[in-house]
Amino acid sequence: MEGGLNKKDWILMVTAQSPTNIAVIKYWGKRDETLILPINDSISVTLDPNHLCTTTTVAVSPSFDSDQMWLNGKEISLSGSRYQSCLREIRSRANDVEDEEKGIFIKKEDWENLHLHIASFNNFPTAAGLASSAAGFACLVYSLAKLMNVKEEQGKLSAIARQGSGSACRSLFGGFVKWAMGNVRLISKDTNGSDSIAVQLANEMHWDDLVIIIAVVSSRQKETSSTTGMRESVETSPLLHYRSKEVVPKRILQMEEAIKTRDFTSFASLACADSNQFHAVCLDTSPPIFYMNDTSHRQVLFSCLQDGSQLLIINYMEKWNRFEAMPQVAYTFDAGPNAVLIAPNRKVATLLIQRLLFYFPPSSDTELSSFVLGDKSILKDAGIGSMKDVEVLPPPAEIKDNIPSQKFRGDVSYFICTRPGKGPTLFADESQTLLDTKTGLPK
Numbered sequence: 001m002e003g004g005l006n007k008k009d010w011i012l013m014v015t016a017q018s019p020t021n022i023a024v025i026k027y028w029g030k031r032d033e034t035l036i037l038p039i040n041d042s043i044s045v046t047l048d049p050n051h052l053c054t055t056t057t058v059a060v061s062p063s064f065d066s067d068q069m070w071l072n073g074k075e076i077s078l079s080g081s082r083y084q085s086c087l088r089e090i091r092s093r094a095n096d097v098e099d100e101e102k103g104i105f106i107k108k109e110d111w112e113n114l115h116l117h118i119a120s121f122n123n124f125p126t127a128a129g130l131a132s133s134a135a136g137f138a139c140l141v142y143s144l145a146k147l148m149n150v151k152e153e154q155g156k157l158s159a160i161a162r163q164g165s166g167s168a169c170r171s172l173f174g175g176f177v178k179w180a181m182g183n184v185r186l187i188s189k190d191t192n193g194s195d196s197i198a199v200q201l202a203n204e205m206h207w208d209d210l211v212i213i214i215a216v217v218s219s220r221q222k223e224t225s226s227t228t229g230m231r232e233s234v235e236t237s238p239l240l241h242y243r244s245k246e247v248v249p250k251r252i253l254q255m256e257e258a259i260k261t262r263d264f265t266s267f268a269s270l271a272c273a274d275s276n277q278f279h280a281v282c283l284d285t286s287p288p289i290f291y292m293n294d295t296s297h298r299q300v301l302f303s304c305l306q307d308g309s310q311l312l313i314i315n316y317m318e319k320w321n322r323f324e325a326m327p328q329v330a331y332t333f334d335a336g337p338n339a340v341l342i343a344p345n346r347k348v349a350t351l352l353i354q355r356l357l358f359y360f361p362p363s364s365d366t367e368l369s370s371f372v373l374g375d376k377s378i379l380k381d382a383g384i385g386s387m388k389d390v391e392v393l394p395p396p397a398e399i400k401d402n403i404p405s406q407k408f409r410g411d412v413s414y415f416i417c418t419r420p421g422k423g424p425t426l427f428a429d430e431s432q433t434l435l436d437t438k439t440g441l442p443k
C-alpha cells in the first residue's frame with residue numbers, strides 16, 4: 001500500500017455543515033427505542049444553515065489511538081449507543097479512499113481498525129429545544145460518509161442519522177422534508193427499519209417567501225429530554241395513541257398538499273393544531289410534562305383586554321390571526337419553551353417583528369445587534385435601526401386605544417430570523433476545519 005497505513009504521519013479530514021429543522025407535524029413516540037423507529041410520520045422545514053447550523057470536522061489517522069469527540073470545545077464520550085450505532089453503520093459502508101496529493105490510500109477493510117477524531121460546534125444553544133441533536137447527528141453522519149467514501153444515497157444516510165436522534169434524519173435534506181415512519185410489520189433483523197427514512201417533499205426554493213422567527217426564551221438545558229418525554233408519553237398517554245393512529249395520518253396528507261400548493265392558511269392551521277396537540281399529549285402524560293413552562297408563560301405579550309388575565313404568544317397570535325380574518329402567522333413549539341413563528345412573506349414578517357419587539361423589548365443594556373440575530377434585513381424593512389427605534393414602536397393596531405398595553409421586557413433572550421434552507425454541505429476550504437491539520441486535536 002503506497003504511503004498508506006504503515007506510515008503514521010498523515011491525517012485525512014473532512015468538514016461539513018448541517019442545518020437544524022423544525023417539525024410542523026411532530027414526531028413524538030417510538031415503536032422501537034434502539035433503532036429509533038417512530039409511531040407516526042412527521043414533516044419539517046429545514047432552517048437556513050447560514051443562521052442555525054452545526055459544523056463538524058471528522059479526521060482519520062493511523063496515529064489516533066481511539067475514537068474521540070469534542071462538542072463545542074469539550075470532550076464528550078462516544079460510548080453511548082446512539083454514537084456507536086452511527087459509527088458502526090457508517091464504518092460498515094466505507095469504501096476505498098485515495099488522496100493522491102497526500103499519498104494516502106485507505107482500503108475498505110482498513111476502516112475497521114482506524115480511529116476517528118471528531119470536533120463539532122453548534123452555533124446555537126445545545127439541548128435547549130432548538131434541535132441541536134438533529135443538526136448534530138445529521139452532520140456527523142454526513143461528514144463521516146464523505147470521509148469514508150460511503151456511496152449510499154441521502155435517504156439511506158438519513159436512516160443512519162435517525163439512529164443518532166430521530167429528528168436528525170430530516171436534516172439530511174433542505175426545504176420541506178417528510179420522515180416516513182416505515183412499515184410497522186417490517187421490523188426484523190433483515191430490514192432493520194431501513195424503510196424508516198427521510199424524503200424531500202420540496203426544496204428550499206419551492207416556498208422561499210416564508211420567514212421564520214424564533215423567540216429564544218431560555219437557553220438553559222431542559223428538564224425532560226425529548227427521548228425521555230416521548231417514552232413516558234408512549235407508556236402513559238392515551239391521547240398519543242389516538243393522535244398517531246387517527247390524527248397524524250390525515251394531517252400528513254393535508255400538510256403535504258399545503259406545502260405542494262403553498263397554501264399558507266392550511267399550512268398555518270395544521271402546524272398550530274399539531275403543536276398544540278403535541279403539548280396536549282405532554283400534559284396527558286403521567287406525570288405531566290410542561291415544555292411550555294413558566295419560562296414560556298413569561299413571554300406573555302399583553303394582558304387580556306377584558307379580564308386582565310395574561311395571554312401567551314399563542315393567544316396573541318390567535319388574536320392577530322382573527323383580527324386579520326385569516327392566519328397571518330403559524331406558531332410551533334418543540335420540546336422547549338421557544339416559540340417558532342412562521343410568516344407567509346416579508347410584509348407579514350415585518351409586522352410580526354414590530355409586534356414582537358414592542359411586547360418583548362430587551363433588558364436595557366442589550367444591543368439590537370445581539371437581540372435580533374440571523375437575517376437582520378427584516379429589521380431594516382421594519383424601520384428599526386437601533387434600540388431607540390424599538391423603544392418608540394407604537395402599539396399594534398389590534399389593541400384597543402384605551403387599554404394600556406403591557407410590555408415584557410427581558411422575557412425573550414433573543415430572536416433569530418431565518419428562512420427555509422438547504423441541506424448539508426461540504427467545506428472545501430481547509431481553514432474551516434475544527435481540528436488542527438497537524439495534530440488532529442481541536443484548534
Ligand SMILES: Nc1ncnc2c1ncn2[C@@H]1O[C@H](COP(=O)(O)OP(=O)(O)OP(=O)(O)O)[C@@H](O)[C@H]1O
Binds near residue numbers: 133167
Ligand atoms: N453537534 C453535535 N454533534 C453530535 N451530537 C450532538 C451535537 N449537538 C448535540 N448533540 C447531541 O444531542 C444532545 C442534545 O439533544 P436533545 O434532544 O437533548 O436537545 P436538542 O436536540 O437541542 O433539543 P430538541 O431535540 O428537543 O429540539 C447532546 O447531549 C448531544 O448528545
Ligand SMILES: C[C@@](O)(CCOP(=O)(O)OP(=O)(O)O)CC(=O)O
Binds near residue numbers: 023025028166168228
Ligand atoms: C418535539 C420534537 O422536536 C421531538 C424531537 O425528538 P428527538 O429527535 O430529539 O428525539 P430522539 O429521537 O429520542 O433523539 C418533534 C420533532 O422534531 O418532530
